[in-house]
Amino acid sequence: MNTPRLEIRNIVKQFAGRRVVDDVDLTVMPGQVTCLLGPSGCGKSTTLRIIAGVEMQDSGTIHVDGELVCDTVTRKPPEDRSIGLMFQDFALFPHLTVRQNVAFGLAGRDRDQRVAGLLAKVGMSRYRDDYPHQLSGGEQQRVALARALAPRPKIMLMDEPFSGLDDRLRDDIRDETLDVLKSEGTAVLLVTHEPGEAMRMADEIALMRDGRIVQRGAPYNIYNAPTDLDAASFFSDINVIRGKVEGALTDTPFGQFLAPGVADGTEVDIVIRPQHLKIDFDRQGRGPNPTAQDGTAARGVVQRARFMGAVSLVEFRMDFDGSMLRASVPSVFLPQAGTALWIMIRRDRCFVFPRR
Numbered sequence: 103m104n105t106p107r108l109e110i111r112n113i114v115k116q117f118a119g120r121r122v123v124d125d126v127d128l129t130v131m132p133g134q135v136t137c138l139l140g141p142s143g144c145g146k147s148t149t150l151r152i153i154a155g156v157e158m159q160d161s162g163t164i165h166v167d168g169e170l171v172c173d174t175v176t177r178k179p180p181e182d183r184s185i186g187l188m189f190q191d192f193a194l195f196p197h198l199t200v201r202q203n204v205a206f207g208l209a210g211r212d213r214d215q216r217v218a219g220l221l222a223k224v225g226m227s228r229y230r231d232d233y234p235h236q237l238s239g240g241e242q243q244r245v246a247l248a249r250a251l252a253p254r255p256k257i258m259l260m261d262e263p264f265s266g267l268d269d270r271l272r273d274d275i276r277d278e279t280l281d282v283l284k285s286e287g288t289a290v291l292l293v294t295h296e297p298g299e300a301m302r303m304a305d306e307i308a309l310m311r312d313g314r315i316v317q318r319g320a321p322y323n324i325y326n327a328p329t330d331l332d333a334a335s336f337f338s339d340i341n342v343i344r345g346k347v348e349g350a351l352t353d354t355p356f357g358q359f360l361a362p363g364v365a366d367g368t369e370v371d372i373v374i375r376p377q378h379l380k381i382d383f384d385r386q387g388r389g390p391n392p393t394a395q396d397g398t399a400a401r402g403v404v405q406r407a408r409f410m411g412a413v414s415l416v417e418f419r420m421d422f423d424g425s426m427l428r429a430s431v432p433s434v435f436l437p438q439a440g441t442a443l444w445i446m447i448r449r450d451r452c453f454v455f456p457r458r
């Protein structure tokens with residue numbers, strides 16, 4: 103077995119009697135990018151600050167590359183943890199050139215070669231004698247990445263490193279950053295509140311809520327098999343259809359859904375993302391026949407349809423109970439408000455959760 107680059111166990115941190123980090127375990131394997139993802143205030147940054155050594159946990163252990171760097175007895179200072187840091191305000195030293203910024207804190211004979219190599223990798227070689235104020239935000243970000251990687255940290259901690267960049271630039275910089283991190287083979291723990299960023303960057307996502315890790319897995323698995331309604335809704339808009347279980351099945355206007363292992367009489371939420379609603383555009387008002395995959399169709403009346411470029415967002419008021427459902431369909435479809443249409447739902451894409 104490979105030794106994890108970072109392993110934290112049972113980390114707890116309280117502020118004023120409130121558990122902000124509540125028994126958190128995390129592992130980052132060599133060469134892997136793990137994203138700590140969660141809403142604002144859930145404890146992500148505090149977790150990162152504890153790993154970096156600028157905050158002290160109440161209990162729990164931190165190992166870097168198999169070596170204990172912090173428990174409640176041992177406490178290595180931040181600079182001895184072999185950790186690279188890149189935070190939101192990636193402040194470069196204003197009085198040092200690009201080259202001097204990257205070389206800062208490096209010693210040894212291969213120093214100049216290392217700096218030149220990294221500047222080439224991040225595409226900043228020709229700016230090596232410029233000062234930070236002469237660079238754009240994206241360029242400063244690249245220099246900050248090179249500076250953080252220069253001492254070959256065993257693990258890089260990144261806290262919302264792209265949030266200061268404008269939208270158009272951000273995707274490119276994310277991809278470039280990922281390429282550089284992968285080519286250096288650096289293990290990364292990246293904190294973000296943006297699901298899109300986590301899915302784009304991560305080998306593994308750790309989803310955090312109220313100080314706890316509620317789910318871990320590859321982006322595909324977390325998106326397609328969320329543990330509960332909140333985990334599902336964190337990644338996209340969702341629709342919820344209510345039902346009650348009888349004999350491991352739930353009857354709904356869209357047909358029956360399996361609810362294995364759920365006790366009779368339990369109220370459930372059937373959760374479906376807008377892109378998994380199917381609208382029957384051909385047989386207006388007449389209604390298609392039920393199929394095994396899509397179940398029974400139910401009728402709704404378009405309340406609003408918005409053209410969004412690649413897709414249209416269509417809101418329906420459903421005949422069966424007056425509830426609203428939202429569908430995302432290819433933008434060649436843009437039905438008029440007031441149109442009655444039949445809707446089916448992709449049964450293989452539904453999640454059934456007992457109601458809390």
Ligand SMILES: Nc1ncnc2c1ncn2[C@@H]1O[C@H](COP(=O)(O)OP(=O)(O)OP(=O)(O)O)[C@@H](O)[C@H]1O
Nearest residue numbers: 117118122140141142143144145146147148149295
């Ligand atoms: N030094 C502190 N003293 C008291 N409370 C703190 C301290 N640091 C953080 N907190 C509280 O702990 C909670 C978690 O904060 P943290 O910054 O870790 O969350 P986060 O998930 O990173 O959120 P954000 O993305 O908004 O930074 C918040 O309610 C915050 O107010």
